[in-house]
Amino acid sequence: MAYKSLGTAGKSASGASMSKYDVEVEARLQALEKGLAECKAACDSRASGTGDDASTAAKLEAVIDKLNHQIGGF
Numbered sequence: 806m807a808y809k810s811l812g813t814a815g816k817s818a819s820g821a822s823m824s825k826y827d828v829e830v831e832a833r834l835q836a837l838e839k840g841l842a843e844c845k846a847a848c849d850s851r852a853s854g855t856g857d858d859a860s861t862a863a864k865l866e867a868v869i870d871k872l873n874h875q876i877g878g879f
Contacts, residue, residue: 814825823831 815823815828817823817827817831
């Protein structure tokens with residue numbers, strides 16, 4: 806039977822040894838957490854009204870004005 810060394814692939818933040826699998830899982834978890842944070846920030850900026858609400862309101866007002874003129878002006 807062949808002997809295989811069980812060396813470590815890395816260290817955790819606390820200094821504990823991590824296997825190659827653990828290192829890969831940790832990298833994936835960090836990428837997911839980063840993506841989630843970016844998604845949350847994008848949703849928060851939309852919810853706080855920092856989007857293009859003013860330009861959308863102006864376009865809507867122009868459409869309403871045009872319709873009013875075509876209908877006979879209310």
